[in-house]
Amino acid sequence: DIQMTQSPSSLSASVGDRVTITCRASQIISSYLNWYQQKPGEAPKLLIYSASSLQSGVPSRFSGSGSGTDFTLTISSLQLEDFAAYYCQQSYTTPRTFGQGTRLEIK
């Protein structure tokens, strides 16, 4: 199985901050990488697909980059509604695997 490792596991930040979350795959997955946001009590929501493509309806302050094994999700200017958990997921092969998650908290 491809292991997905996110860092950090948790992060405290303030409204207006620029935040970067990292995801590393245990083997090369090209750009087959997606990012999801999950708020408490809700289902995950797709933010970024294919490493860098913004899902329709997602604010442009979210961006993704990377290829191969190393990927990043960046939020350019945090808004109150962005405090949530974020997960990366590889779609290169089965079993499809997720990172352990990054919890973004208000400082």
Place this chain on the structure above:
Amino acid sequence: QVQLQQWGAGLLKPSETLSLNCAVYGGSFSDYYWSWIRQPPGKGLEWIGEINHGGSINNNPSLRGRVTMSADTSKNQFSLRLSSVTAADTAVYYCARGRVDCSDIGCYVSWFDPWAQGTLVTVSS
């Protein structure tokens, strides 16, 4: 706009079989894979498996043959059964639509969107 709605029993005893259903409203049923993903309380996401309209299935080997999935194209519904449950199977179970893309690695499920609201399944004696 496509919506998924799921339902099923929320409380099971050890050794029983988990059974969940998911209905798809709007959009095509045949152009996607239909997936199940679970999340133990306070933990991360685990992919269970996926099925398409023709019955082609991909499963997570970690569940060691306990998973059965089916799809009913006449109702635009798909189902999950997980046998011999234990406390370790306690989780919120989600159904989701899996987009299919094709590239140099073949055709594959690229991402999950949208997701249903989730069902908390608790296994307890």
